[in-house]
Amino acid sequence: MRWCTSCILPDTRPGIVMGADGICNACKNSGRKQKEINWDEREKAFRQLVEHVKLRTNRFDCLIPVSGGKDSTWQVVKCLEYGLRPLTVTWKTPVRTAIGQKNLDNLVRLGVDHVDWQVNPEVEKKFLLKAFEKYGATAIPMHMALFNIPLSIAVKFDIPLVVWGENSAFEYGGADEALMGFRLDSKWLSAHGVTHGTTAHDWIDSELSEKDLSSYFGPTDEELEERDIKAIFMGYYFKWDVETSLKVAKAHGFEIASSPRTGIYNYADLDDDFISIHHWMKWYKFGFTRSFDNLSLEIRNGRLTRYQALEILKERGEERPVSDIQKFCAFISVSEDRFFKAVERYRNLGIWYRDLDIWKIRDFLIPDWRW
Numbered sequence: 536m537r538w539c540t541s542c543i544l545p546d547t548r549p550g551i552v553m554g555a556d557g558i559c560n561a562c563k564n565s566g567r568k569q570k571e572i573n574w575d576e577r578e579k580a581f582r583q584l585v586e587h588v589k590l591r592t593n594r595f596d597c598l599i600p601v602s603g604g605k606d607s608t609w610q611v612v613k614c615l616e617y618g619l620r621p622l623t624v625t626w627k628t629p630v631r632t633a634i635g636q637k638n639l640d641n642l643v644r645l646g647v648d649h650v651d652w653q654v655n656p657e658v659e660k661k662f663l664l665k666a667f668e669k670y671g672a673t674a675i676p677m678h679m680a681l682f683n684i685p686l687s688i689a690v691k692f693d694i695p696l697v698v699w700g701e702n703s704a705f706e707y708g709g710a711d712e713a714l715m716g717f718r719l720d721s722k723w724l725s726a727h728g729v730t731h732g733t734t735a736h737d738w739i740d741s742e743l744s745e746k747d748l749s750s751y752f753g754p755t756d757e758e759l760e761e762r763d764i765k766a767i768f769m770g771y772y773f774k775w776d777v778e779t780s781l782k783v784a785k786a787h788g789f790e791i792a793s794s795p796r797t798g799i800y801n802y803a804d805l806d807d808d809f810i811s812i813h814h815w816m817k818w819y820k821f822g823f824t825r826s827f828d829n830l831s832l833e834i835r836n837g838r839l840t841r842y843q844a845l846e847i848l849k850e851r852g853e854e855r856p857v858s859d860i861q862k863f864c865a866f867i868s869v870s871e872d873r874f875f876k877a878v879e880r881y882r883n884l885g886i887w888y889r890d891l892d893i894w895k896i897r898d899f900l901i902p903d904w905r906w
């Protein structure tokens with residue numbers, strides 16, 4: 536395992552490529568963003584896009600997939616600023632938190648129409664269990680739903696523009712330059728959609744029919760092309776920074792939590808009780824946690840030194856989300872014993888080894904870590 540000497544991410548993280556100089560592509564992209572991108576030009580391009588869609592439609596100008604989080608609040612504020620009339624769409628998690636609901640209500644009050652789309656919980660339970668047992672991944676149904684539902688609605692209501700937030704391929708540094716642009720398409724989804732490259736078709740079996748999985752199917756690239764529907768990333772047109780979007784969101788009524796639910800931010804991952812499990816599984820699979828991502832971003836943005844980040848990590852440890860795991864087990868009707876046995880199957884033996892009875896990661900970032 537190699538660790539970036541600038542931030543604290545390992546090369547086991549999907550999408551991370553470590554340079555010969557010991558610096559990861561996420562850090563390199565971040566520097567490039569500051570220096571090379573002409574944000575005035577990009578803003579102009581967005582303005583042109585706005586003009587194009589407003590000429591094309593008499594109804595909703597754009598569709599914004601929203602969770603109610605700070606980023607989606609910022610997306611809505613931005614689109615309203617440019618005079619767009621948005622339809623906002625949410626994939627409704629079966630375990631929405633109270634603060635998540637509050638922030639979503641606040642977002643709708645900014646002056647937008649809203650669809651809250653919930654998948655049949657019986658279908659979602661089965662799908663979650665299958666995804667967990669097959670890939671050790673609890674977020675496949677969520678990602679498949681939240682990417683496809685808005686696109687399906689855009690086609691249905693002929694909404695010419697779908698406005699996503701940040702392009703994770705760009706922000707965290709992907710290996711494929713072609714995916715770092717403004718467009719979200721099936722190629723992007725397959726690489727960065729967090730569905731292990733699967734689509735709803737791959738999950739049809741004797742327990743889940745094609746009809747059961749209806750919510751998880753989306754339009755093809757050809758359908759979107761034919762209907763002149765563009766799915767773009769706002770982060771391509773406007774400089775994306777957590778502090779900026781947080782500030783704007785707060786000024787528009789967004790509320791933060793009293794403490795972080797997972798990772799180091801008390802303003803992220805707030806709306807869903809299961810997302811913490813998705814992040815925590817990375818500890819077994821790749822040897823890092825949500826805090827590594829968050830702290831690396833803080834280092835890149837110059838708000839923390841690498842030394843300070845390491846001190847915070849030592850304090851936080853592995854961050855097992857005990858109560859969320861209990862809730863998850865109850866939802867998919869498996870015992871915690873079965874859950875942890877399944878988790879153990881995903882421990883990456885390429886990085887983990889057993890020191891007597893204790894599991895440790897070889898060449899870990901922090902030599903005196905409490906295992």
Ligand SMILES: [Zn+2]
Nearest residue numbers: 539542559562
């Ligand atoms: Zn780095």
